Amino acid sequence: MTTLxxxxxxxxxxxxxKVGLAxxxxxxxxxxxxxxxxxxxxxxxxxxxxxxLERVPxxxxxxxxxxxxxxxxxxKEIEAAVSIPVMAKCRIGHLAEARILESxxxxxxxxxxxxxxxxxxxxxxxxxxxVPFVCGCRNLGEALRRIGEGAxxxxxxxEAGTGDIVHAVKHMREVTRQIKALTLLSRDEWxxxxxxxxxxxxxxxxxxxxxxxxxxxxxxxxVATPADAALCRMLGAEAVFVGSGIFKSDDPEKRARAIVxxxxxxxxxxxxxxxxxxxxxxxxxxxxxxxxxxxQLQTRGW
Amino acid sequence: MSIGILALQGDFAAHxxxxxxxxxxxxxxxxxxxxxxxxxxxLPGGESTTMWKLMEGTGIPEALVAAAQAGKPVYGTxxxxxxxxxxxxNPDGQGLGVLDATVQRNAYGRQLDSTVLSLTDVNTRVLGDxxxxxxxxxxxxxxxxxxxxxxxARREGSPVLVRQANILAATFHPELTGDDRxxxxxxxxxxxxxxxxxx
Numbered sequence: 001m002t003t004l005x006x007x008x009x010x011x012x013x014x015x016x017x018k019v020g021l022a023x024x025x026x027x028x029x030x031x032x033x034x035x036x037x038x039x040x041x042x043x044x045x046x047x048x049x050x051x052x053l054e055r056v057p058x059x060x061x062x063x064x065x066x067x068x069x070x071x072x073x074x075x076k077e078i079e080a081a082v083s084i085p086v087m088a089k090c091r092i093g094h095l096a097e098a099r100i101l102e103s104x105x106x107x108x109x110x111x112x113x114x115x116x117x118x119x120x121x122x123x124x125x126x127x128x129x130x131v132p133f134v135c136g137c138r139n140l141g142e143a144l145r146r147i148g149e150g151a152x153x154x155x156x157x158x159e160a161g162t163g164d165i166v167h168a169v170k171h172m173r174e175v176t177r178q179i180k181a182l183t184l185l186s187r188d189e190w191x192x193x194x195x196x197x198x199x200x201x202x203x204x205x206x207x208x209x210x211x212x213x214x215x216x217x218x219x220x221x222x223v224a225t226p227a228d229a230a231l232c233r234m235l236g237a238e239a240v241f242v243g244s245g246i247f248k249s250d251d252p253e254k255r256a257r258a259i260v261x262x263x264x265x266x267x268x269x270x271x272x273x274x275x276x277x278x279x280x281x282x283x284x285x286x287x288x289x290x291x292x293x294x295x296q297l298q299t300r301g302w
Numbered sequence: 303m304s305i306g307i308l309a310l311q312g313d314f315a316a317h318x319x320x321x322x323x324x325x326x327x328x329x330x331x332x333x334x335x336x337x338x339x340x341x342x343x344x345l346p347g348g349e350s351t352t353m354w355k356l357m358e359g360t361g362i363p364e365a366l367v368a369a370a371q372a373g374k375p376v377y378g379t380x381x382x383x384x385x386x387x388x389x390x391x392n393p394d395g396q397g398l399g400v401l402d403a404t405v406q407r408n409a410y411g412r413q414l415d416s417t418v419l420s421l422t423d424v425n426t427r428v429l430g431d432x433x434x435x436x437x438x439x440x441x442x443x444x445x446x447x448x449x450x451x452x453x454x455a456r457r458e459g460s461p462v463l464v465r466q467a468n469i470l471a472a473t474f475h476p477e478l479t480g481d482d483r484x485x486x487x488x489x490x491x492x493x494x495x496x497x498x499x500x501x
Contacts, residue, residue: 013417016418017413017417017418017437017438020439020475021413021416021439021440023313023316023439024312024347024348024380024439024440026311026315026348027311027348028311028348028349046356047352048348048349048352049349083351083393083408084349084352085413085440105411105412105413105414106412106413107412107440108413131413131414132413260352260355260356261356264310264311264356265332268332
């Protein structure tokens with residue numbers, strides 16, 4: 001007689017240490033940086049990690065062209081410059097960029113819609129890697145598909161490079177609402193829910209029973225002010241990614257410090273107010289609702 | 303006795319859950335006043351440089367030193383252990399100086415070197431015979447500990463769990479496993495401090 005073996009990659013020590021690092025980043029701000037100088041500013045202003053990329057999203061929007069993984073020399077330079085974790089972005093489905101980043105010993109890979117996708121259908125099978133991955137999502141089904149592939153952290157997609165928080169809010173609310181809805185179902189309804197969400201059944205069951213994602217849930221996309229960061233925390237994001245919002249503002253150091261302060265003290269409005277004072281001009285931004293669908297980054301990946 | 307978990311950044315929620323499993327009530331603390339009001343303190347894992355930035359100019363470091371010196375139970379894991387130390391290296395940094403130890407940050411390398419180990423070199427008198435499951439995440443290492451520091455567990459000969467009077471510090475994350483012996487040790491010390499306060 002044969003027995004089915006239901007052990008999954010999620011119960012391995014390899015996956016636990018990936019989620020473990022994500023746990024350590026909670027309550028913090030992860031800042032996009034393009035070089036060592038920005039990385040040093042990020043660390044000095046209280047970032048809990050930096051994200052290396054070739055160009056910040058607002059420049060990718062402005063300049064166009066193919067957006068790729070950060071140059072190897074830049075990643076090495078950033079790793080040498082700071083002692084906090086270094087993340088780096090690879091293109092969706094770009095196995096080779098992901099392997100390069102792993103060989104460079106980055107601490108986390110963001111398989112990101114902000115870069116031009118390398119595969120129109122498939123994401124990287126992330127359980128094959130020793131380095132942890134974070135991926136973006138717009139809803140619960142997308143989050144669970146990425147976790148199914150081995151993502152150890154989920155973030156909202158938002159609409160990167162706009163400075164408009166509206167889509168990060170939309171995605172955070174959508175995921176939260178869908179999680180709550182799952183917890184109300186009877187067991188007979190789980191398979192249909194998995195079908196409708198287009199998500200792995202076992203993960204749907206886990207979420208229905210626990211009322212949360214099985215990995216940390218962060219916010220990203222359009223965070224430009226301390227108040228935006230506080231808003232993400234209010235909506236349940238456990239940490240915040242900031243892209244163009246810092247280094248495209250008048251006074252990056254001051255704004256970075258203020259966003260870190262607001263992320264920690266999100267539930268103390270007086271402190272968020274104090275952090276928001278005298279910051280100078282923020283990034284000008286683009287109203288996300290005015291973007292054509294072809295101009296949106298969040299529709300990349302599925 | 304109230305247990306305050308420093309919640310500026312890091313895995314403070316994991317600590318709250320681990321202590322709740324043992325029936326302990328905790329609160330998240332973010333200001334010097336809240337630290338001073340707590341009867342015992344947990345310093346969670348996370349990024350120690352980030353925590354320092356968030357503590358600068360807030361009076362929290364002074365409040366933590368006062369709590370430790372007043373004999374209140376203090377328990378730090380990973381970044382929390384770094385905060386407690388007298389000397390911090392790689393890179394050279396500051397510590398509160400209440401734990402007589404030198405801590406080397408990121409001592410085993412980057413995230414690719416993070417690992418789960420079963421520690422067999424444990425102080426069986428204090429922790430019992432079973433090996434201890436230990437999750438190391440970009441972990442620091444106690445490079446040296448003073449004579450008043452009791453070593454409760456070692457990895458490859460180096461101390462990874464130490465106790466100095468009311469202070470308990472681990473370079474790994476007991477809060478991320480189901481092995482609750484370290485948390486119980488802390489709660490025993492909290493109960494002891496409560497009895498002393500009542501007497």
